[in-house]
Amino acid sequence: MTTRERPRDTRARIQQVALDLFAEHGYEKTALREIAEKLGVTKAALYYHFKTKEDILVSIFTDSAEQIDELIEWARSQPPTVETRREVIRRYSGLMRGNRKLLQFMHENQPTLRDLPIGETMKHRMAGLFEVLTDDGQSLPDQLRGRLAVFAISFGTMVAMSDTKHSRDEVADAAVEVALDLIRG
Amino acid sequence: MTTRERPRDTRARIQQVALDLFAEHGYEKTALREIAEKLGVTKAALYYHFKTKEDILVSIFTDSAEQIDELIEWARSQPPTVETRREVIRRYSGLMRGNRKLLQFMHENQPTLRDLPIGETMKHRMAGLFEVLTDDGQSLPDQLRGRLAVFAISFGTMVAMSDTKHSRDEVADAAVEVALDLIRG
DNA sequence: GTCTATAACTAGATAGAC
DNA sequence: GTCTATCTAGTTATAGAC
Incomplete structure (x- = not known):
């Protein structure tokens, strides 16, 4: 002190x-x-x-990205139902909306981060997220859908639609809808 | 000579x-x-x-990416039906499979390319692709789905699923299925 | 049409004063 | 904790020989 x-x-x-x-x-x-x-x-x-x-x-990366780890941990403590997965999507969307700068940072420097030692951590994190959103019993397309749902959130949070008719929040809401629809039993 | x-x-x-x-x-x-x-x-x-x-x-970029322009041009010459859009997805998948290296190149250097003069060209190209895959009459989620379909192809062509049980072509095929499903009337 | 040699510069990083 | 000064290594780029 x-x-x-x-x-x-x-x-x-x-x-x-x-x-x-x-x-x-x-x-x-x-x-x-x-x-x-x-x-x-x-x-x-x-x-x-x-x-x-x-x-x-x-x-920057380590200090900020632990929220995602917490989300994954929470998901693992829940029964692996469709409803759990949908809640993961909703919470993930919330996280991303609150951290647009960080999301942009990760997207922009993804190739760089990947080649760093921390790239492995990032990879594991994504794998964990995918794991709670899909399972081996699903068809290959459905597994892809689960992974695509994650991207839909990032995409919708970050990328403004080219026409300016819609606000960021409208697009983010639409992204959640699309992502939820991609999560299937 | x-x-x-x-x-x-x-x-x-x-x-x-x-x-x-x-x-x-x-x-x-x-x-x-x-x-x-x-x-x-x-x-x-x-x-x-x-x-x-x-x-x-x-x-590298300009010499190789004109195939996409041709695809967009073709799509514009067709009636803007769901079937046309689905055919665009199929052809786009074919293009990407034949040019994995180029796709990887674009993905890896997207941030760099974006800041170059040619970034505008790239942006216009993507806008053109989105344009033939969606229309203003659609709901916001459906417009997002159309754009996500493009990414699904890239994603499926490039990213091997973490488990090695599936070949690249199987994943790419699944990606086409998912993408086609994202194109709606 | 391709090379050697080198100019001109910028980056990340360090030593040591204050 | 921040500064000045400097180092080292790497880069893009050019001039001119072959």
Whole structure:
């Protein structure tokens, strides 16, 4: 409680700015100089808080994505019924709506994240999500439908329809409807 | 007709190797040195055939993706019925199966391509594809379904299911079934 | 048409002062 | 905790020989 006068949450502010830039331009195209400038500090200051550039990327991902793990855990504690799966979809949609920036970040940097050590974690997470949404007894198309449902939510949350007639929430609601319809017994 | 003895297809070979590497590691992480080494030439040779690195990326895209334009054109010449749309899906699946590398390339470098001048072209292409697969008379969920159908094909063509019980073609076939089901009157 | 050599630059990262 | 200064390594790109 003594070692915290004014400096504060610089670490969190770095993550915040980096999240914005990584989501906007992608990890590779974002220079540390850019992050530093936006914060009004130098590159060297960044290195006090993070060991490497990659470290910033990974920290954003790990700090934020545990909600999905909790959702999977919850699903596993429930009976594997269609209704459970539908509830997973609804909750997943809620999560994504509350974290559009993070979703955009993950989508934009998916190829990059995949090649990192943390890519395995991400892969396992997706596998877990798919696992609670499908089962081996289903036909191959139905298994695909379950996986596609996850994407429908992301797609609907993030991508604005080209015509501007519909609000983001309308599209997100429609995405939930489509996704629910893709979950079959 | 005089200036073409033996060298010839170096340009095409550069594109081929670049396609491989860009699809595998992504555009940013691929060094021109790498491409040159794989071909057994020097970086400078690359600059004889292409003005910039970006030029290589763009040339791959433009040289290969015109099949999609032709598909869209064909669809526009047909009556906008459900059956036409289903045929578009089938043909699109055929295209993607024949060009897995290109599909992977596009997926991996989507964020990069988007920020380039050619990104607009890509966007228009997708918009055209969506246009022939949906119409304004449909409900919002049905419009989303039409767009999701396109993704289902890509998804099914590229992503192997985590369990190895199914071949790529089986998954691709299932994807077509799911996609067709997403196209509604 | 392709090479050698190198220019010109930018990135991420570190050392040490304050 | 943040700074200045600098390093190292990698990149794109060009000039000019063969």
